[in-house]
Amino acid sequence: MENKPSQQKPAENTEVNQDELILQQQRRIEKEISESIALVGEKEPLQSLEREYLEDEVYLSKAKTLGQKYSYIRRTRPDGNCFFRAFSYAYLERLIDIKDEFEKFRELALKSKDNLVSLGFPEFTVEDFHDTFMEVIDKVGAGTEASRLELHKLFNEQGYSDYVVVYLRLIASGQLQREADFYQHFIEGDRTVTEFCHQEVEPMYKESDHIHIIAMSAALGTGVQVRYMDRGAGTEATAHDFPEGVPPAVHLLYRPGHYDILYP
Secondary structure (H helix, E strand, O other), X not given: OOOOOOOOOHHHHHHHHHHHHHHHHHHHHHHHHHHXXXXXEEEEEOHXXXXXXXXXXXXXXXXXXXXXXXXXXXXXXXXXXXXXXHHHHHHHHHHOOOHHHHHHHHHHHHHHHHHHHHOOOOHHHHHHHHHHHHHHHHHOOOOOHHHHHHHHHHHOOHXXXXXXXXXXXXXXXXXXXXXHHHHHHHOOXXXXXXXXXXXXXXXXXXXXXXXXXXXXXXXXXXXXXXXXXXXXXXXXXXXXXXXXXXXXOEEEEXXXXXXXXXXX
């Protein structure tokens, strides 16, 4: 009896190989980005933003208008964590100079672990990230010039920096789930708030949107102003305050898919 040759599926194999090639390329690009761009950069004059857009009239005009309101920009690595990293760096940097507000924030941060555990987050996991979060807060809380250097150093050490991002993602998730009835209206499709949090808020490298900013500012009682720089009409990068009517403690620049820190 003749053996039949095995049935090959070249099309499927080709697809699998193509997917693998795309993934490999993506990993190479991510590696190049991580090696060439600091997690949080140095302060740069806002003119450096204008230089990026010398060939783009729309963005150049908006960069020039921003230059009338802001003196400096501090860039963050475009890795999907940029909102949480930029927000936490900018807020802690501000608190170095404001002792009362720092103490209030430290108290809130201290209690946040128990709040998350009460919502059902596993204590063992939360505790680990919370300990590092508190360590970073205490290291920059001295209110000296050395605090600024320490903040910059810690935020550029992957271990510390990523732990801060993870913990803030948990705080944002906790806020969303605690007030799920309110936040459900912001979620498209038929996902529950909890499903949205597991898929879009808690995982690292997931980009942030309005809902993340609203939850973060509500959880920490902090005003955030975001300037949106896009191809919309006019020469102004539109400002959005979260929440409305609250003086912003943190100023961020948003360009499609990315957040950096602004300094008025």
